[in-house]
Amino acid sequence: MTLARIGWRENGDGLDVALAVGRALAHGRAAWWLDDGDYLVEAGPLPPGLHAAPAAAPAGVALVAPRAALFCGPATGYPYWGYYALCLARLGIGFDCVDGRAMAAGALDRANLLVIPGGFATWNFDRAEDAPGADAEVRRFLSSGGRAIGSCGGAYYLSAGRPGWTGTAAAQPLYTHEYLQSGVGVVSLSLAPGALARGLPPGIDMPYYHGPIWTGPASNAAVAATFADLVLPGRLGIDNPLDHQRFARDMKGRPAILDASGERGEAVLFSPHPEMGDLLRKYIALDGYARRYLPVRGLPVLRDTMRFYAPADSPSFRLVANAAHDLMTRPGTRRVDPAPARAQAAAPPPDPRGALGAMLARVEPGSDPDIAPLLDFVAGGLRERLARAPWPIGGAWAQAAAEVAQAVVARLPALEAAPAAQLLLEAELGLALLETLARAADTDRSMESP
Numbered sequence: 001m002t003l004a005r006i007g008w009r010e011n012g013d014g015l016d017v018a019l020a021v022g023r024a025l026a027h028g029r030a031a032w033w034l035d036d037g038d039y040l041v042e043a044g045p046l047p048p049g050l051h052a053a054p055a056a057a058p059a060g061v062a063l064v065a066p067r068a069a070l071f072c073g074p075a076t077g078y079p080y081w082g083y084y085a086l087c088l089a090r091l092g093i094g095f096d097c098v099d100g101r102a103m104a105a106g107a108l109d110r111a112n113l114l115v116i117p118g119g120f121a122t123w124n125f126d127r128a129e130d131a132p133g134a135d136a137e138v139r140r141f142l143s144s145g146g147r148a149i150g151s152c153g154g155a156y157y158l159s160a161g162r163p164g165w166t167g168t169a170a171a172q173p174l175y176t177h178e179y180l181q182s183g184v185g186v187v188s189l190s191l192a193p194g195a196l197a198r199g200l201p202p203g204i205d206m207p208y209y210h211g212p213i214w215t216g217p218a219s220n221a222a223v224a225a226t227f228a229d230l231v232l233p234g235r236l237g238i239d240n241p242l243d244h245q246r247f248a249r250d251m252k253g254r255p256a257i258l259d260a261s262g263e264r265g266e267a268v269l270f271s272p273h274p275e276m277g278d279l280l281r282k283y284i285a286l287d288g289y290a291r292r293y294l295p296v297r298g299l300p301v302l303r304d305t306m307r308f309y310a311p312a313d314s315p316s317f318r319l320v321a322n323a324a325h326d327l328m329t330r331p332g333t334r335r336v337d338p339a340p341a342r343a344q345a346a347a348p349p350p351d352p353r354g355a356l357g358a359m360l361a362r363v364e365p366g367s368d369p370d371i372a373p374l375l376d377f378v379a380g381g382l383r384e385r386l387a388r389a390p391w392p393i394g395g396a397w398a399q400a401a402a403e404v405a406q407a408v409v410a411r412l413p414a415l416e417a418a419p420a421a422q423l424l425l426e427a428e429l430g431l432a433l434l435e436t437l438a439r440a441a442d443t444d445r446s447m448e449s450p
Contacts, residue, residue: 001030002043004052008199011051015090015313018321020050022092023443025065026338026396033325034060037199037318047446064328065338066093069111073099075128076153078407080119082429084151085404087275088115089436090312091321092443094396096341097403100129108141110341112334113324116154118209118273124157124164135164142168142265145334147327149320152211155269158260159212168267169221169260173212174250182210182250183242186232186281187272189225189256195326196224196257196268196319205231206316207280209238211271214255220262221269227251234284236421241288257319259326266330268323277314279432282306283425286378291370299373306378311432340396349402352430353389355412359427360386363420375420382424385431390438395445397437404433 011017021031021039029042040055068088072081081097088095095115098107103125108114116122125134142148148168150158156179157165161172175181187208191197204225217223229252233241258269273280286306294302327333363379365372393401408430415423 001058003040003055003058004043004046005038005040005055006050006052007038010053015317016047016050018318019090019092019440019443020047021063023440023447025063026092026094027447031063032058032060033063033198035198045447047443061325061329063325064333064335066113066324066328067111067336067338068093068095068113068115069098069103069108070095070115071099071117071154072097072403073125073129075100075122075125076117076119078411079426079429081117082404082407082433083273083275083279084115084117085400086279086429086433086436087277087317087320089397089400089433089440090317091324092440093324094338094340095400097400100125100131100134103137104131104133106137108137108146110336112146112336113327114138114141114146114148116148116150116157117275118152118154118211122153122157123162127164139166142166142267145332146265147330147333148265148267149270149323149327150267151270151273151275152209155271156212158267158269159214166264168262168265169218169258169269170262171214171216171218171221171255171258174215175213179210179212180240182213183240183246184209184234184236184238185230185242186234186284188228188231189272190228191225192223194222194224194259196259196322198322200318203228204316204319205281206272206274207234207276207284208242208272211273212269213251213271214258217255218258218260221258221260223255223257224259224268225255225257226253227256232284232289234288236284236287236425266327268327270319274316274319277311277316278309279311279314279429280425282309282311283421286371286374286424287421290374294371294374302374303377306374311428312436340399349405350409351391352405352408352434353386353391355409356386356389356427356430358412359415359423362415362418363423365420368420375424378424382427382431385435389431389434391434393434393437393441395441397441401434401437404430404437
């Protein structure tokens with residue numbers, strides 16, 4: 001077998017590495033995960049510009065193709081699931097959107113990875129979505145070789161301590177029902193040695209929005225990371241900033257990521273939001289950090305701060321990739337067809353670019369004079385990207401693109417009175433989704449045999 005080695009360093013640590021490997025697996029090519037986080041991939045077409053070197057023999061962990069069921073029901077709602085859609089597409093992991101009723105009807109049979117986003121804490125699917133049988137289907141999925149990843153609300157659902165939760169990790173959060181007693185911000189984590197940390201530095205930053213604060217390690221869950229520091233308090237979306245005193249009292253040194261394995265299934269639980277990554281961090285900073293330092297350092301410096309966030313190459317996305325790799329390669333993991341479920345659309349999806357343009361049209365820099373020049377700068381850049389935004393999107397990503405388009409259009413009325421930073425965040429999320437789904441579709445085309 002002829003192999004190619006695809007390395008992170010040689011490709012500037014960009015997530016085109018993960019995209020190429022994810023799509024190679026989806027196309028039926030073998031791939032291996034090395035101890036340093038690099039990959040070996042069975043030789044074949046690769047995306048243009050990706051650096052690969054010849055390799056001699058298979059080594060490392062043989063990877064398994066994931067097919068994700070992404071929970072997109074109203075108990076989470078858009079934009080919360082949109083961040084995970086962005087993350088999964090950027091990693092080349094195909095997904096089907098499911099809600100409680102779809103799960104109750106057997107939609108999880110087509111998946112081997114259930115991804116439960118954050119947003120509002122998911123207490124249980126049966127009651128939250130009027131979908132009797134959905135929770136039983138999740139439990140059956142977890143006991144029959146299905147694996148799960150949950151962030152924030154999804155991590156609560158996979159914890160113990162409330163009726164309806166799966167108890168996959170036998171760990172109870174400090175705050176269960178009244179979870180708003182923590183706060184909002186950007187936090188840094190200290191990663192423990194192990195599969196989730198493979199190829200990553202010892203610390204990593206990401207947004208945090210009231211995720212579970214587990215009071216200690218569980219008997220069936222390894223602590224994959226602990227809370228290290230509060231980087232930046234935030235109030236975007238939910239005006240409840242996490243302060244340094246609360247962080248030191250309740251969170252510092254406590255588990256932030258659990259890796260659970262036992263009778264109730266196998267899952268990785270993220271208290272913070274790796275899937276929100278640099279995108280949400282950018283707008284938390286615009287709403288706080290930039291407001292504080294624009295008068296101190298001036299517009300050119302803060303413009304560069306905004307320009308060099310990397311929503312499509314968020315370092316924290318690699319934690320999700322590592323979690324998926326590790327979960328998929330555990331003994332007993334079910335094998336499924338990585339191709340999407342072919343849902344037949346009743347009508348062509350709406351073009352979401354009109355709704356994104358309407359979001360940007362509502363941005364009034366003068367409504368927030370403290371950061372007006374930055375709001376104008378960021379909005380201008382998004383308008384330029386919107387003019388080039390791809391649509392429609394086909395191939396294996398057509399159904400995901402349709403789900404995104406419908407969600408973006410349906411979201412617009414809720415943003416009528418939104419502040420400028422929120423409008424910019426949601427406009428960029430929609431744009432990044434279109435760009436990333438199109439990039440994944442282009443990658444598929446480039447990897448098809450001539």
